[in-house]
Amino acid sequence: MISKSQISFIKSLHQKKIRKEHGLFIVEGLKSIQEFINSEYVVDSVYCTENLMPKLDNLSRKIKPVGITESELSRISALSTPQAILAVVQIPQQTDLNIKKLDGSFILALDGVQDPGNLGTIIRTADWFGLNTILCSKDTAEVYNPKVVQASMGSLSRVNIIYTDLGDAFSQINIPVYGALLDGKSIYETDFGQEGIILLGNEGNGISEYLIEKINYPITIPRYGKAESLNVAISASIFCSELRRKT
């Protein structure tokens, strides 16, 4: 059973302001919720329709789901086609930038990526390629937006997202900065070595002027056809693939 006030509270978590105020966000879909339960995140509550309940044996040892009707689910869900189960999860305290931990690894840095789907897809792709940290400029989309969580397909439970001033962060982290630009060295001819920051810019405007100065290696994905640019999540994935191929 779920009360009317609970329904309206969970629904209010679709808004950034309310998420921030209460330190809570929504995760939907069984697989994603299981991954959050098995992660360092704290799952506050789980709401589930009756027909999915019997399939929750493993889940329910750790947390007791609340049964709800499909109509109640559709009211709290942020999806156009709700997935029978929804969890409310605590937003963790942001990890401080631990510079020593980042030595010897590859990390992504996103400068003002705006589209929630792009951010979620980048998190999922980073997780596939074993990149565990993403630095985001403060004007990047909010990672607990339901569309980001959905597109990340559970990978948000494993990838550390740090919102920070990227210029300051680059000064502190003493590893090379590779910038995705339209006029750089071909990515296919680039040796990424053993560590680095891959910097990607905003969908429309690219990388900010003040960050371009901080790039050690401007890198380009060569164009063979006529499209004017690549989607930022696509660029990120080709960088991840190329650096893993070579290391």
Place this chain on the structure above:
Amino acid sequence: MISKSQISFIKSLHQKKIRKEHGLFIVEGLKSIQEFINSEYVVDSVYCTENLMPKLDNLSRKIKPVGITESELSRISALSTPQAILAVVQIPQQTDLNIKKLDGSFILALDGVQDPGNLGTIIRTADWFGLNTILCSKDTAEVYNPKVVQASMGSLSRVNIIYTDLGDAFSQINIPVYGALLDGKSIYETDFGQEGIILLGNEGNGISEYLIEKINYPITIPRYGKAESLNVAISASIFCSELRRKT
């Protein structure tokens, strides 16, 4: 000036059924519309707000835009943030599968890709990497859906999309079929030669059983982390990048 009945007609083109009935679809944004005007597509009409009009010198030599108010635009637009200009474009007759033309090239084949954003991003990426043909199974998302057109960022004007039975098409086209699977040879160790079909499956279910039999080379993007899968547009882009790197 735009009449009420024109507004409601253009708005009705948001629906697949009406697009199909009238053979028309919507393109939004100045850059995309310019690319369609400069392509083989026939642009039927262009609607534009007054503040953009002075910037349309080049465009208007070819076609005379109709001035509309922002409020009228918001009624005919399929975007949450309309982009000052909208065109109604004719759906071309589908090109027949010209097998000889496909010899010696790389083409993508999509088996039931459902998400319009994924399809549009795949078209844009194919265009970047110079792949000019995409075969789509008949249950793939409709390419004239406004979300597909938007995500393709004008590239739809250059990439030839053919809806067909993929099994039959593969039998007719006598070039190797590379299938994106979770248990194949590493893409980094694959020699793609000079031609081939890259087959990618549905977001949730992958490639259909009957098409798996038609795959000559099962190929995998190696996983270095913990995500369960990659987004299909991301997989497509890594295939495009790898085959261009090698050829």
